[in-house]
Amino acid sequence: MKKNKNISPRINSIQWGKISVGGGQHYKDAKLYPGGSREWDWNETGTHHSPGIQPADVRELLEQGAEVVVLSKGFNERLKTSQQAETYLTQHDVPYHILQTQAAVAKYNQLRETKPAGALIHSTC
Numbered sequence: 001m002k003k004n005k006n007i008s009p010r011i012n013s014i015q016w017g018k019i020s021v022g023g024g025q026h027y028k029d030a031k032l033y034p035g036g037s038r039e040w041d042w043n044e045t046g047t048h049h050s051p052g053i054q055p056a057d058v059r060e061l062l063e064q065g066a067e068v069v070v071l072s073k074g075f076n077e078r079l080k081t082s083q084q085a086e087t088y089l090t091q092h093d094v095p096y097h098i099l100q101t102q103a104a105v106a107k108y109n110q111l112r113e114t115k116p117a118g119a120l121i122h123s124t125c
Contacts, residue, residue: 066118
């Protein structure tokens with residue numbers, strides 16, 4: 001069966017340190033976007049808990065076709081989102097939500113039902 005490039009994968013479950021995504025993938029931290037997902041490697045963009053998620057992290061989601069974005073703050077809300085990343089999303093007229101991880105998963109799974117959604121999900125702190 002051909003994969004629909006506009007459908008974002010469902011997050012089946014999340015627990016500390018492990019995200020399970022439709023299709024059988026498992027990640028510690030995940031990038032999800034229309035048509036796929038992959039491990040979110042913070043080293044690629046210089047993301048750290050502070051100053052937080054970087055513009056390059058969200059840029060990839062938009063390049064993959066996301067029209068709405070969900071950013072997680074971690075289970076204990078220690079991951080920040082840089083002002084530059086928020087500005088990038090605003091400049092591209094992309095609605096976004098910054099939520100505690102479990103709330104972020106719920107919001108993303110809801111949004112993906114009706115829109116090409118992207119998410120950055122952090123499964124620890």
